[in-house]
Amino acid sequence: MRRTRTRNTPTEQESAILKAAAEEVALVGVGRLSMDVVARQAGVSRSTLYRRFPTRDALITELGRQTFDFAMARLQTVAIDSGPQQAAVAAFTEGVRLLTGEPVMRRFLQLDREFTATTEMVEEARLFLVSAATAMAKALRAAGAGMPDDELLAVAEIHIRLAASLVQVSSDVLDVGDDEAVARYARTYLAPLVH
Incomplete structure (x- = not known):
């Protein structure tokens, strides 16, 4: 299911990204975490995701x-x-x-x-x-x-x-x-x- 993109604040975007990452990690594990899936589930673009978390490791570390x-x-x-x-x-x-x-x-x-x-x-x-x-x-x-x-x-x-x-x-x-x-x-x- 694709969520619609929003113009949320950076804090709201970060929260949505971390929530989506948590759901993805719970489903497939840390090793199979996909940045594309996280961006799609969070309703943000890849560029927004990478602005908030420059690397996959940065996202995993924060989560x-x-x-x-x-x-x-x-x-x-x-x-x-x-x-x-x-x-x-x-x-x-x-x-x-x-x-x-x-x-x-x-x-x-x-x-x-x-x-x-x-x-x-x-x-x-x-x-x-x-x-x-x-x-x-x-x-x-x-x-x-x-x-x-x-x-x-x-x-x-x-x-x-x-x-x-x-x-x-x-x-x-x-x-x-x-x-x-x-x-x-x-x-x-x-x-x-x-x-």
């Missing part, structure tokens, strides 16, 4: 940044008023929800594929891991965790790595689509790591 910023904001809003262990359960549960329910995030982190990734995707995943662990550690600290910073960051990283692994490779131990089961798992095995 990744927005996707990860959204995820970090959600991880930082966990229930910090109920103590550090309950915050750990809430953060792990929210992390699993993000990794199972956000198609662009899944594509960026290669969660829908075999264990193959380009160098750029490995770097994006590493940056996400660092950002997510840092965001979770901040939320746990705000919830009252008193452990040293390096230990708290290590525990947060364990949570994030485990969530990604459980989402990518199914397990008979945990149904990642069941929020209650995920919370029970986190309460039993992960919350005791936080103090």
Whole structure:
């Protein structure tokens, strides 16, 4: 379906381009993202697209940044008023929800594929891991965790790595689509790591 071209402001055009890029990435993945399809779906000309995002990599980088910023904001809003262990359960549960329910995030982190990734995707995943662990550690600290910073960051990283692994490779131990089961798992095995 071809959308009609509009004379929107540059900000509106950029927003439409990023929305179209997110839809395309969710559908075909990062590696197959087509600038022509994005321009057509956003209702902008190729020249407008390239004015806003000079390269395909620039568009992918901005889409990744927005996707990860959204995820970090959600991880930082966990229930910090109920103590550090309950915050750990809430953060792990929210992390699993993000990794199972956000198609662009899944594509960026290669969660829908075999264990193959380009160098750029490995770097994006590493940056996400660092950002997510840092965001979770901040939320746990705000919830009252008193452990040293390096230990708290290590525990947060364990949570994030485990969530990604459980989402990518199914397990008979945990149904990642069941929020209650995920919370029970986190309460039993992960919350005791936080103090």
